[in-house]
Each structure stands twice: as structure tokens, then as C-alpha cells.
Amino acid sequence: MPDLPSPEEVEAARTPAGGWKRDQLAAWGIPWPPPKGWKDQLAKRWKATHQGDVPSAPSRPAPALADFAQETLDFG
Secondary structure, three states: OOOOOOHHHHHHOOOOOOOOOHHHHHHOOOOOOOOOOHHHHHHHHHHHHOOOOOOOOOOOOOOOOOOOOOOOOOOO
16 A cells, blocks of 8 residues: 555645646556546545544643642632
8 A cells, every 4th residue: 555645745746837746646546647536535545544643641740840839728
């Protein structure tokens, strides 16, 4: 399976004339001539493979600052 580019990488690969080269599309698995909707399909495939790429939360909270003093408030 070809290495799928992100939508940003697809846009960055445009030629100065505004299109894409045949060999670049072939590297992404897109036939020539490119079928209608190829960019949307490529973006959907890329998103499907990158759904779990969300940064994970830290396992424990960050330590408190050394000069931070917590006051206790009595509302009773």
C-alpha cells in the first residue's frame, strides 16, 4: 500500500501550474488520468488511518510551582 499523504502534503505537491504530476499521483496510488473526487477519497483514507493519532494526556498532573502557596478558605 502506498504511503498516504496528508491533505496538506497533497496541496503542497501542486505544480506551479496548479496540477499534479503523473508520477506523484502514482506514488499515492492514484491512476492516470485521476478520477473525479480523487483528492476527497485520498483525504478520507488518510483520516481513517490517522484517527488514533491524538496526543495522549500526561499520566500524572504537572508538579505545582515551587513558589505557589495555596491558601485555605473557610466558608463555614
